[in-house]
Amino acid sequence: MIGRYEHDGKTNFTCILSCQYLLSILSNGKISSMKTNKNLPKSEYKTDITSGKRIAADLHPRSPLEDSHPQASLAHPHNWQQLAPPLLDWYAQNARSLPWRETKDPYRIWVSEIMLQQTRVEAVKGYYAHFMNELPDVAALASCPEDRLLKLWEGLGYYSRARNLKKAAKQIMDSYDGKLPADHAALLKLPGIGPYTAGAIASIAFSLPVPAVDGNVLRVRARVFGDDGDIAEQSVKKTAEEELRAFMLTYFTCKQTQMNPGAFNQALMDLGATVCLPNGTPDCNACPWQSMCIAYQEERTIELPVKKKKAPRRIEKRTVFLIMDGDRVVLRKRPAKGLLAGLYELPNVTGHLDEKEALTYVRSLSESSDVSKGIGTASDRFADNASVQNSTENTGLQPLRIQKLEPAKHIFTHIEWHMTGYLIRVDSLTSESSGLLFAEQEDVKERYSIPSAFDAYIGHIKGSSIL
Numbered sequence: 001m002i003g004r005y006e007h008d009g010k011t012n013f014t015c016i017l018s019c020q021y022l023l024s025i026l027s028n029g030k031i032s033s034m035k036t037n038k039n040l041p042k043s044e045y046k047t048d049i050t051s052g053k054r055i056a057a058d059l060h061p062r063s064p065l066e067d068s069h070p071q072a073s074l075a076h077p078h079n080w081q082q083l084a085p086p087l088l089d090w091y092a093q094n095a096r097s098l099p100w101r102e103t104k105d106p107y108r109i110w111v112s113e114i115m116l117q118q119t120r121v122e123a124v125k126g127y128y129a130h131f132m133n134e135l136p137d138v139a140a141l142a143s144c145p146e147d148r149l150l151k152l153w154e155g156l157g158y159y160s161r162a163r164n165l166k167k168a169a170k171q172i173m174d175s176y177d178g179k180l181p182a183d184h185a186a187l188l189k190l191p192g193i194g195p196y197t198a199g200a201i202a203s204i205a206f207s208l209p210v211p212a213v214d215g216n217v218l219r220v221r222a223r224v225f226g227d228d229g230d231i232a233e234q235s236v237k238k239t240a241e242e243e244l245r246a247f248m249l250t251y252f253t254c255k256q257t258q259m260n261p262g263a264f265n266q267a268l269m270d271l272g273a274t275v276c277l278p279n280g281t282p283d284c285n286a287c288p289w290q291s292m293c294i295a296y297q298e299e300r301t302i303e304l305p306v307k308k309k310k311a312p313r314r315i316e317k318r319t320v321f322l323i324m325d326g327d328r329v330v331l332r333k334r335p336a337k338g339l340l341a342g343l344y345e346l347p348n349v350t351g352h353l354d355e356k357e358a359l360t361y362v363r364s365l366s367e368s369s370d371v372s373k374g375i376g377t378a379s380d381r382f383a384d385n386a387s388v389q390n391s392t393e394n395t396g397l398q399p400l401r402i403q404k405l406e407p408a409k410h411i412f413t414h415i416e417w418h419m420t421g422y423l424i425r426v427d428s429l430t431s432e433s434s435g436l437l438f439a440e441q442e443d444v445k446e447r448y449s450i451p452s453a454f455d456a457y458i459g460h461i462k463g464s465s466i467l
């Protein structure tokens with residue numbers, strides 16, 4: 001038979017002698033040496049007539065190869081052929097119900113996958129609905145003003161994801177007539193789309209047999225195969241991708257299942273997200289692979305996967321100022337590059353200032369305000385203090401009252417901000433000089449995108465818990 005596959009951006013055709021032959025290669029030639037598993041008879045995958053639920057036997061007919069080699073007892077590396085049928089059966093019964101699974105629209109699947117990077121599913125649901133309501137298609141995203149886009153993204157963090165979405169949307173309008181390309185290699189060339197996201201879109205939206213390997217998949221794979229390779233290493237990820245790509249190409253081309261590649265990828269994601277949980281707490285009794293899993297059989301679920309520890313985050317002390325005149329609050333825009341680039345923030349400075357220092361600093365703000373103060377490291381505390389000391393003239397904001405606010409912490413990928421804060425009431429805000437904005441509460445809520453790092457202090461603005 002003739003097979004079609006993608007490699008390095010090209011569509012290739014290959015002569016496949018037989019599915020049986022290829023599957024024997026994927027099984028590393030060792031199926032014949034595996035033991036019969038008396039605990040997992042084939043009948044375990046029969047139809048439940050009373051419930052009418054789908055059955056494994058219908059979905060995954062045994063190949064002649066499998067029939068000549070009874071069900072293996074433990075998963076062997078590369079033997080996804082053995083693992084796929086029980087996984088797909090489990091998924092048919094246990095798939096999570098998620099808003100972006102109710103559609104095949106590639107745009108919606110793309111946006112959901114980008115939002116889900118670094119963000120919990122439950123947190124994404126509300127943002128996804130709001131985003132889709134306002135930007136229902138590629139054209140709307142491509143023409144959305146950046147400030148509005150960042151406002152829609154507010155709270156999700158990692159704002160470069162939103163900027164890349166827009167850049168990619170413009171390219172899709174220019175090069176693909178507003179439709180995401182049904183081509184794995186072309187997807188990979190779009191801004192913000194890496195191997196995982198390209199695989200997810202290609203398989204879920206377009207049913208292409210390509211893998212989507214993320215941390216969940218690497219964890220599950222390490223455990224089921226008893227693989228102690230470091231999953232933080234690129235080489236381990238690459239091996240997993242290549243092995244799954246070869247398996248999927250054969251398995252789904254051979255039409256051994258009525259499930260599509262997208263269902264397989266989502267099944268792996270769901271198993272990792274709901275059963276084979278991280279930090280040594282997998283729910284093995286609910287796992288369709290329990291009897292085949294090497295980590296389970298060898299009681300190594302706590303030690304697998306192996307993942308080298310990241311360098312500890314740098315701790316940065318900061319003082320945040322909630323400066324208000326009536327209902328108006330002082331904001332400023334961050335620089336176009338660096339941490340939280342281009343977003344709006346409450347004025348803040350490196351170090352923990354006492355009340356006297358805080359008042360002096362606020363008096364100096366409108367004459368010496370420099371947005372770069374908001375992103376400095378511990379060393380610029382000295383520069384900030386020099387600015388405070390030199391500011392003897394009250395040409396800027398005039399504090400009337402000061403109230404210390406509770407400490408707060410915000411964790412970025414490589415940095416932790418340990419914050420203290422002050423609510424400072426000032427005499428009338430008149431001049432928006434020196435990069436300061438005097439924002440009405442409604443604008444804080446609707447117009448300016450303020451990172452969640454400031455939630456603890458923004459929440460003090462009258463009439464809102466967190467705007």
Ligand code: SF4
Nearest residue numbers: 276282284287290293
């Ligand atoms: S049996 Fe346990 S450790 Fe093994 S894949 Fe399933 S949940 Fe993970």
